Amino acid sequence: MEKPVIATTSLAGCFGCHMSLLDIDERILELIELVDFNKSPINDIKTFTRECDIGLIEGGCCLDENVHVLEDFRKHCRILVSVGECAIMGGLPAMRNGIPIRECLEEAYLNGPTVRYTNNEKIMPNDEELPIMLDRVYPCHEVVKIDYFLPGCPPRADLIWNALTALINNREMDLPYEVFKFD
Amino acid sequence: MSKQITFTIDGETCKAEEGTYILDAARKNNKYIPTLCNLEGIPPKGACRMCTVKINGKLVTSCTTRVTDGMQIESEDPGLDDLRKSILEMLFVEGNHLCPSCEKSGSCELQALAYRYRMTVPRYPFFFPRRNIDSTHPKIIKDHNRCILCKRCIRAIKDQNGKSIFAFLNRGHHTKIYVDPDLADKLTDELADRAVEICPVGAIMKRGDGFKDPIGERKYDKQPIGSELEQQL
Numbered sequence: 001m002e003k004p005v006i007a008t009t010s011l012a013g014c015f016g017c018h019m020s021l022l023d024i025d026e027r028i029l030e031l032i033e034l035v036d037f038n039k040s041p042i043n044d045i046k047t048f049t050r051e052c053d054i055g056l057i058e059g060g061c062c063l064d065e066n067v068h069v070l071e072d073f074r075k076h077c078r079i080l081v082s083v084g085e086c087a088i089m090g091g092l093p094a095m096r097n098g099i100p101i102r103e104c105l106e107e108a109y110l111n112g113p114t115v116r117y118t119n120n121e122k123i124m125p126n127d128e129e130l131p132i133m134l135d136r137v138y139p140c141h142e143v144v145k146i147d148y149f150l151p152g153c154p155p156r157a158d159l160i161w162n163a164l165t166a167l168i169n170n171r172e173m174d175l176p177y178e179v180f181k182f183d
Numbered sequence: 184m185s186k187q188i189t190f191t192i193d194g195e196t197c198k199a200e201e202g203t204y205i206l207d208a209a210r211k212n213n214k215y216i217p218t219l220c221n222l223e224g225i226p227p228k229g230a231c232r233m234c235t236v237k238i239n240g241k242l243v244t245s246c247t248t249r250v251t252d253g254m255q256i257e258s259e260d261p262g263l264d265d266l267r268k269s270i271l272e273m274l275f276v277e278g279n280h281l282c283p284s285c286e287k288s289g290s291c292e293l294q295a296l297a298y299r300y301r302m303t304v305p306r307y308p309f310f311f312p313r314r315n316i317d318s319t320h321p322k323i324i325k326d327h328n329r330c331i332l333c334k335r336c337i338r339a340i341k342d343q344n345g346k347s348i349f350a351f352l353n354r355g356h357h358t359k360i361y362v363d364p365d366l367a368d369k370l371t372d373e374l375a376d377r378a379v380e381i382c383p384v385g386a387i388m389k390r391g392d393g394f395k396d397p398i399g400e401r402k403y404d405k406q407p408i409g410s411e412l413e414q415q416l
Contacts, residue, residue, distance in 0.1 A: 098312055180301065183285070
């Protein structure tokens, strides 16, 4: 039987969830026996080269580019998992939700204490190469259908391991209490 | 001594004094019914609805309903659990509950109940309301993003004349707790500590305090909320 294929990405995240995935320690050797990796920052494969079984999404959507990547993942992955608080509820980037985007940008580039006297030309980044910020940060399941959610900041390595092996072996996730955390 | 009566919770026979509220009677019988607004020794409010139980097929809040002889109470059934979970989910989407950056995380009752019910994601869309942090008081900091309006602080923190130091400001969706300006200096260090302790979330925090207990040693890190009661069985 062919090995299940995993893809991962970090949208508006800090890569902490990916670090936590690596934090499964020596079980990573077991994992590479169990699965193949496709598009992922771990192996630096930039585009999907085949259809995948499991897509792990870290971070929510704060840019139009995040939405494109997420939709691409939905298209290519049979199962999508929101990994971590940012993917589930926006996380710390979502602290800007409720504040109009103009106000956010003006604080960051014009009025904030570190830029007020240094940004004399009043420059706000506006290059067409830059992805466009969304009006607010969206949890992944508000953009595409998400099948499973692993909470935590980051989700504990044992929770990720538990969930991944459950998905690979077609059994139910246990979500043990000691590793089921929101922080 | 008042009359002892017998009743059942999920089919198990329990005893209590006549006139006791169901939630208190359940506690005395080592039965855990979840709650966010109830506090032992403080008159109940029925604000959070987490303690909803079923009696004769009817849903009632167990903190404000008195137990009667022969009463048959249902507390643990999948329907009720889902109802309670949905209340938690509404509370989570209604405020801004950023657990990763909250000082109360690990010792928060709202979070602990979400753990107990294994809430992974709320079924409702997030509101992301714009709320502020009020740090005008010399002893405490109030974070309105986290407040669930349980009224514990209003009901439990009183000055020596029995006046509530905390109060509600505004109405409806704009309701928030505030410190009565006339009584602000009556909030002693002991009362401030108590307010922080009874706040089920991290809406009231002590100035200069925070992240005191390391991860792994916080109140609900290892054991689910309510297990201290259930383990006494």
